[in-house]
Amino acid sequence: MSVDAKIEFPVIEFRSSDLERGTDGWHRLCNKVREACETFGCFEVVYDTISTEVREEMFRLMKELVEVPVERKQKNVLPPPSYGWVGPGSHVSPLYEGFGLGDVSNYDSVKNFTQLMWPEDIAHTMGTQLEKNYITIMRMMKYMPPPPGENEIRFFPHTDKPISTLICENQIPGLEIEVNNGQWIKLTNLSPSSFVFLVGDLLMAWKHRVMIREDKDRFSIAAFVFPNKGTIIKTPKELIDEQHPRVFKDFDFMEFYSFVFSDPARSRDSGQLLYEFAALTPPVSN
Template sequence: MGSDSQYQIPAIEFTMNSPEMDRGTDEWYHLCKKVREACENYGCFEIVYDKIPPQLRAETFSASRKLFSLPLETKKQNLNPKPYQGYVGPSVRAPLYEGFGFEEASNYESLGSLTEDIWSHDQFCLNLWLCIVICLFVCSCYICCNCGTVISMMKQLDELKDMINLMILDSYGLEETSNLIMVSKTLLRLQKYTAPPSREYTMGSPAHTDKNFGTILFDDQVSGLEVQTKDEQWVKLSISPRSFVFVVGDSLMAWSNGRMHSVNHRVMMCGEKERHSLAAFALPIEGSIIKAQKELVDEDYPRILKDFDYTDFSKFIFSEGRAIESQMQVFAYAGIRT
């Protein structure tokens, strides 16, 4: 069972238009150091980020609730055979969970074509609600008028993702390395966790590590997210209403040669309230080879993983890797045996 005590992960402020956000300044490198140390020691950190107002976030979750309240048959129209994408309903392993994955979210041209097609229909449809949820996230007037609003939102999420990417690069002294060293696309996922029928402490999402580079997420202030500390204790997180959480994934752990900690996390539900959250996953693009940076391999940090193709690794996860504990899957697939 998770601890009832408050577990304090680092809270790092990203203050726009300040010297800290000006790459190359002393303040910038100090901020980069905070990000790196949080990723190494905790595997996650809280991003205190007030660029998106609380009211807008509330509107987002209001729309999300309407989306998930649709009839099951309607939601199933959004099924997608690709992992993590389309509608995912309750399962034996996660009976309280539902999710919608929005693929290619950082492909602005594709996204624009999709939303233009959706908005050309007069009748209500599932995809329309999905776009409303996305648009509400950034539209300052709370009304989605065209696909440009959705694209603007995605650019903001990608901007935050890329900012963290640069901070990690600079924190390791890799400024001269290509900024595309962690090329990724964004997958958005809307998530709902039903309150357990017994109202007792119940699994909402099984313990797992994310397989991507990193995940940016936030919730509707209904508690449930727990992380496992390095001494294997489960603890609850309590996050500010105006914050995001960044979670290190297995691919970033591999890229850093094990310096960064891919944190095991889960969702545990109790009480009478359902929980909604939104996650933006930085997925390595098709054909990406995940490999440790040579600058991060030394006597103190000998190489722990072989280079591996992310697409092939994903296929392994959903085949013979299913039986392996999530945090051990990358080592089972690409671990260097001594």
């Protein structure tokens, strides 16, 4: 399908004054987020509290990271859902490279990664241990431009399986979102202080893909939110009635995640896996 540049992608500014829970600004912000997620399953986040200098330094270090020796990269091995280093020529894409970092709010997790990749340096990182019901997994990704005349898709159309994804890119466009009419929105002209937020499969996500049309490497960082191990996903009772029956059974999130990466699921439509795993036939109204 073609890319439709006429569709206006939602842009939401996150100001400090609107982030205090319970205020009028917070309620307005929540409504904007809900509407964007219901319509597109994603939106552009404008958040200028993180400086341009910090972002530029982050991508500078990523360029250093992809240059470390392969034998060192291969030490970046993690169990699901984090996984680890994926090199060019893998099942993902011949021109894709990615690194995995476990719970990024955990100091030891960040320290272990930096000591593997930069053993000669000392990581100066401050972290806080917060009681929470989720973990955040980070992937650092490089998409290389295709040779002249070759296919420009760098990452196939898919939906993300975590609860949500937050993407920061290095101003090289490439991310596209499929909308409900089968066309694709190309995300261009994102501000230097922007991120892209996408909901995952559990919130009925639209597909997205990466298309590289420039002759430059594209770097991006994605933060994926996963519920803690043992979390049961269920439909709130308040949303179920005769007109709105329950469509999915209650299920353990990690069991669903394991199913997604099983051999039987690899050849199926990414956007249909939740239905295959948890759909009730027929739906239940109690």
